[in-house]
Amino acid sequence: MTSDEIEVFVICAAADIERGGARSFSLSRIDEAGESRPFPIMVIRTHDNDYFGYANSCPHDGVWLNIGGGDFFTPDRGFLKCGRHGATFEIDSGLCIDGPCRGDSLRPVALVVVGGELCLCGVRLVEDDWPMHDDDDETMDIMIHPD
């Protein structure tokens, strides 16, 4: 792969996440040393049809945000919320605005929708472990060649 190629991996059909909803995915990535590492992420789809992706790891104590009850959101669904100690995050920035890690941010992951498929960019995933989530989408490996 040359430096002007971006590797993207299909995660799921974009329509598989409902507007105003979110899903988590337990992926594995290959780090700089070539080692396989767990890479849990979450993807939020807004009512305006924007997609935001973050590592599913609370900056306070590293747990999945949807730990416990399984929900990602505050009761009014205006913010993301950690299920352990209640840290509250802006959906579009990942910034923690309340709770024990106030001022910290969720780690963003780059997403793109290609041909109706939601894809993760710039991360080498462990394809042998595919699929790691709860549906059976085909694995697809696309190379984008920017102009």
Ligand code: FES
């Ligand atoms: S682990 Fe998320 S607020 Fe403490």
